[in-house]
Amino acid sequence: MRTARLRSPTEPRRPVAVADERATRLIVLAAPVVLVTYAGFAIVGHHLETFLATALQLGGVSLLTVAVVRGGAGRRIPWILLVAAHALVGVSSVNYAGRFVRGTYDPALSTLCSVLAALLVLGAVVAWSRRAGSLRDRAARDRFASIDVAIIVVVSAFLSWAFVVAPVLHRPDVIGPAKVIVLTFSIADLITIGLTVRILFATRATPALRLFLTYLLLWSSADGLVVADLTGNGAWMAEAGGPIRILALFALVGAAYHPSMTAVVAPGRTAVRVTSAGRLVLLGLATAVTPVVLLIQHFQRGPEHVPAAAVACLLVSALVMARMARLVAEQRGLAITDGLTGLHTRRFFDEALSSGTAQNLRTTDDIGLLLVDLDHFKSVNDTHGHPAGDQVLREVARRLRDSTRSGDVVARYGGEEFAILLPRTGRPELVSIAERIRAAIDRDPVRLPNGRPLRVTVSIGLAAASEGLASSDELTSAADRRLYAAKAGGRNQVSADFNIL
Template sequence: MPVWLWFVSACAAVMVAYFTVPLGNASNLLYTTVSAMTTLALAVGVVKRRPAAWSAWVMIALGQASYTFADGLYYLLQSVSGEIPYPGPPDVFYLLAYPLLAAGLVVLVRRRTPLWQSATLIDATVVGTAATLLWWVYVLHPISTAAAGSSLENLISVAYPVLDILIFVVALRLMLGAGTRNTAYYLIIGSLGLMLVADTVYAVANFADTWMEHTWVDGVWLASYALLGAAGLHPSMRRLDEKATVPAPDATSSRVAVLAVASLVGPVVLFIEHLRGRDGDVPALAVGCAVMFLLVLLRMAGVLATTRIEATTDALTRVYSRRFFSESLRVELERANRSHGTVGLILIDVDHFKQINDTYGHPAGDRVLVELARRLRAISRPGDILARIGGEEFAMVLPSADAARAVSLAERVRRFVSATPFLLGDPKMLSVTVSVGVAVSPGDGVEDTELIRAADQALYAAKRGGRNRVVASTAATPPTPVGPVPAPRTAAAAA
């Protein structure tokens, strides 16, 4: 049986003993034992698994160690004096555990998603704002207004639920962001969820003066410890910090449902409190509702912007799509017809691309297309429209370009592509060439279909003429192949 399952089994056995032995120092020692075992498990996991994000796990382990020390100190003072001052020394270490745990989680989040993800951040803020409203109305506000102790007592009483909110927001960012979702991920998320449930029940019961030790809430805390220790021991903890290879889901149905529920929290709570005759929280609820409303609008604006970009951008090369090319060419031709201007069109096709895929594999072919798009972007002028219109075929729309300008740019493209080999994967290099066809409006037509047909015929003429060359249509100058055809650099390039 794996070591992490042994650990969970040992924690379960201690938990059973905790609830079956008589109340007193023995049960207190068992409770502290589970907490100490979790600290030890996290330390062993760091040493044995050697994760890249070792600092994150060290901070999480230090947070758990702070919990353990606070538990031990609490029970020690209880056994010695029978009464524990509040706030007392254990509270210092209980409170210290929260920022240590949050810091470790933040390191994991930043390593998993190093780039700024505004959509994920907005989602986490919306849900976090809804949770904060619930905490404020039913936990924080009652505690802050009804507390009759000293200022320090009131501050400590409020600090616990505030720090719970901090952990909740960081956990939300971890859950909603991209990254590996392995066993260690689910174990640590489960641990955080149980901890927040137990902390919330404790805060409410403590405020209502109904808190009792040795109840099911202690079992929830102990289960939280056990899951955290299991996450530290599980082999997948080494990969928990791996950088996400794909972006976080943008606007799935489940995310939209979560945002909808979170947005309704404020109005529902406001209505419930009104029915109860308690309108003192109206300002806070109004501000919270306004914040969530603006955040949801911002999120929807982001979704629309993303949809617009995806509709006009090729997913692989990140240049414009065929649909955008067709619309842009039509618009530029209409503008040129009104102003008696010119529009150039260049079609670029990778020579023997099928052989590249067959010889080196489709991932290598994708790398060729991505690098080709990068080179075409680098050589195009501001205002030119670069698009991928087929598998290995690209197009450049050149507003206000005459025949000489279009042919000159086409030759520069051909030379720039063939000048430097493409990296297929360390250390594989391959010389890649392209065939280019050029057409110019109005000489080759004033309609988009006419101009595309002329450029396409010129492209096929370049293919038939031996490839790695530029051919201009009859309306462009010169009408013959342009530029010498260099010898291929490798046998693969000649294929």
């Protein structure tokens, strides 16, 4: 008799069959049909489009609730917040539809629902961006994300100020509560945009992610249109918020029912591309927004927000320069760092050795050099494979770092050969450090990828400038001869015979 397997409390919930690409495809295909129907109802009149929008909002909330309850949409807390947000939008729609059914309409209720819905959507984005072990880890790899997000937020803040906030604040007929509402929408949307861009930069692209980002873009646009009446830009803009919210809802429901939604904020499986074409195009367009807006305002002879534009341009310029400086430092780091072991490259080591020997000629400080070579490393690759060889190199590099001092320079000198430069180190201390390194590598076996332990040993040759070795070539040649003497003497030893030159 078959018995049901109990799920461990730590085992992740498995998405159920509600997550289906076919459902997402049908929802996305239905969106233009519904939009055309909405436009047709608006032309016919009798406020049929209002009742259609109300029905769609309530139906969308029901579909989202099903996806969340059955676990197909992924992490629950953000989705619960989104369901609550669109439930409030549904309440606002029902309230507005009551104007044509009962002849009653409470504008304060609809405004309150809109503000709370915006805050709940913001909370959902914050909950996703703070997921432990996901964006935080990837942001550590993508050190440019904060700068790029700041550029987008600064430009968005200028647009919000120029077209939403400033027009409202300068209208004498707009009372205090309305101004607070505008500021609330603007701040919430700016934070949402910033976190959305960060999710975009930190998450691998999936169909669900594209739908979700489309939803957030449409949602933020609809929020801007909510305050259109207050800005005096025309009632048609406020009316356009209805179909935009409908499209946003279709995108959100489509994302909820797509199987890839569970991976939207899952730990990244691919490397972050900080110089991808799409990302650079987005940043390029963002940096051009402020001057373009000023030009448009100038030729239209409208109010020119010169102080705000100047501040925005200064901030964006500073951020771009910071990004360039960080990119240069990143490229420099890649050029001097060995990709496998994380140690310095031979090129960096040679420069440090030349600089050290030149300084030694000007001062009385001694300088030491160790050449470390793995014993029988070729047999490791031949017997256990190259992944095992790579693991051995990484572990030996780690032990070398742990066994040396903070001012020492440790580098991968060749395939299985390492070099260590020790400033202000005389011959007795040099021998002691070399022996400590040899013992640290020989003490514990290296655990291979298949779990098998493998004993690893090294041979070490050393040289000191106090032997009368004035140049980097002389130091390297002496250490290399002593390294071969250590191998000839049986390996797993330090050659400290200073008579070998």
